Amino acid sequence: MDTDKKPPQRTENASMPKSDTTSNTCLRCGTCCEKGGPCFHLEDRMLIEKGKIPSKYLYTLRRGEQAYDNVKGCLVPVASDIIKIKGQKNKWTCVFFDEKKKACSIYNDRPVECRALKCWDTDALEQIYGRNRLTRKDFISQVKGLWDLIEDHQARCDYEKIKNLIKDLDGRKKDGAQRKLLEIIRYDTEVRKLVVAQGGLDPAMLDFLFGRPLTKTLQNYGIKVRQEGKKTFIHLLLHPRQNGRI
Numbered sequence: 001m002d003t004d005k006k007p008p009q010r011t012e013n014a015s016m017p018k019s020d021t022t023s024n025t026c027l028r029c030g031t032c033c034e035k036g037g038p039c040f041h042l043e044d045r046m047l048i049e050k051g052k053i054p055s056k057y058l059y060t061l062r063r064g065e066q067a068y069d070n071v072k073g074c075l076v077p078v079a080s081d082i083i084k085i086k087g088q089k090n091k092w093t094c095v096f097f098d099e100k101k102k103a104c105s106i107y108n109d110r111p112v113e114c115r116a117l118k119c120w121d122t123d124a125l126e127q128i129y130g131r132n133r134l135t136r137k138d139f140i141s142q143v144k145g146l147w148d149l150i151e152d153h154q155a156r157c158d159y160e161k162i163k164n165l166i167k168d169l170d171g172r173k174k175d176g177a178q179r180k181l182l183e184i185i186r187y188d189t190e191v192r193k194l195v196v197a198q199g200g201l202d203p204a205m206l207d208f209l210f211g212r213p214l215t216k217t218l219q220n221y222g223i224k225v226r227q228e229g230k231k232t233f234i235h236l237l238l239h240p241r242q243n244g245r246i
């Protein structure tokens, strides 16, 4: 494993990474790795299949989920799965970034976005950014049973459906919308428990298989989810019409 810090990559929830330099060489400052791990593309498939980057370190932004588009510079619903490297210690910093050494711990096996990223010239990254995205289907569609469950989860927890229910929390359909939203949140929670308890899956795999839990992601839509024992409650953090994200 090479721990030399050499030209790293792109970002997570910020615009294209810029170091504080005007030079056109990598200063190995680590800013790009601290802004978040890369998205995966078809060229990266073998890194995951060969276990160079174990899937427990990945998470999925599911189709329809709001995500920051690094090229457009705004939040957009993603058109298909986006698979990304997790952050570390509740920060965006890529889990493979060694903060003490300011180095990539998987440098020789870093994904294609990391290879393309030059903060002083983002052309190469912009060329590949939205193309040939790797999806969960590329890995899991052959695993009968698990793939059926993932497709069922995607349909029942569809973000477009969720957005419409959130809009309806504002009007005469409020009670029905709240009930349906709670059902979706409970299903999302229960399916995760089920595959761990009955399927023996590593809990660290859940964010890759089912995306991040709705109990977390709905905050991006102005909804706070609170769970007390078996009961689930939702609270509007923002009035639905004031929430520019839906």
Ligand code: SF4
Pocket (backbone or CB within 6 Å): 006, 007, 008, 009, 017, 018, 019, 021, 025, 026, 027, 028, 029, 030, 031, 032, 033, 117, 118, 119, 120
């Ligand atoms: S590419 Fe830029 S931001 Fe990333 S380590 Fe090099 S100088 Fe820093």
Ligand code: SF4
Pocket (backbone or CB within 6 Å): 007, 008, 009, 010, 032, 033, 036, 037, 038, 085, 094, 095, 096, 097, 098, 103, 104, 105, 106, 107, 110, 111, 114
């Ligand atoms: S894989 Fe390596 S180069 Fe890419 S963001 Fe993570 S630490 Fe940086």
